[in-house]
Amino acid sequence: MSPFKGQTGLKRILNASGYSLDGLRAAFTGEAAFRQLVLLNVVLIPLTFFLNVSRVEQAVLIAVCLLALIVELLNSAVEAAIDRISLELHPLSKNAKDMGSAAQFVALSMIALVWAVILL
Numbered sequence: 001m002s003p004f005k006g007q008t009g010l011k012r013i014l015n016a017s018g019y020s021l022d023g024l025r026a027a028f029t030g031e032a033a034f035r036q037l038v039l040l041n042v043v044l045i046p047l048t049f050f051l052n053v054s055r056v057e058q059a060v061l062i063a064v065c066l067l068a069l070i071v072e073l074l075n076s077a078v079e080a081a082i083d084r085i086s087l088e089l090h091p092l093s094k095n096a097k098d099m100g101s102a103a104q105f106v107a108l109s110m111i112a113l114v115w116a117v118i119l120l
Helices: 009-030 032-050 055-085 091-119
Strands: none
Touching: 009 032, 009 055, 032 055, 032 091, 055 091
């Protein structure tokens, strides 16, 4: 068992919330791609309230936008972990970073596809 897993109950929830906010802050300040996605979400999510779509469609439009943020956070985490291990060029490090980038490409493609299908 990890020595970092000592807290339980409300204290654990408060600690986890703090760590989550730290992660969001780190992503926003250190990752241009995350800031760009936040900007995209700031535009697209409010736009859903003005579209003539059902609540389910609106939820799907919002969900795919938020999913891209989640994928970018995971991609950035993978990149940070790889860079922490070594900045040396290595085929496995390249594969890991490329796969994270591919996941983000799929998430962004999903935004475009879902929005196109619902709105067109």
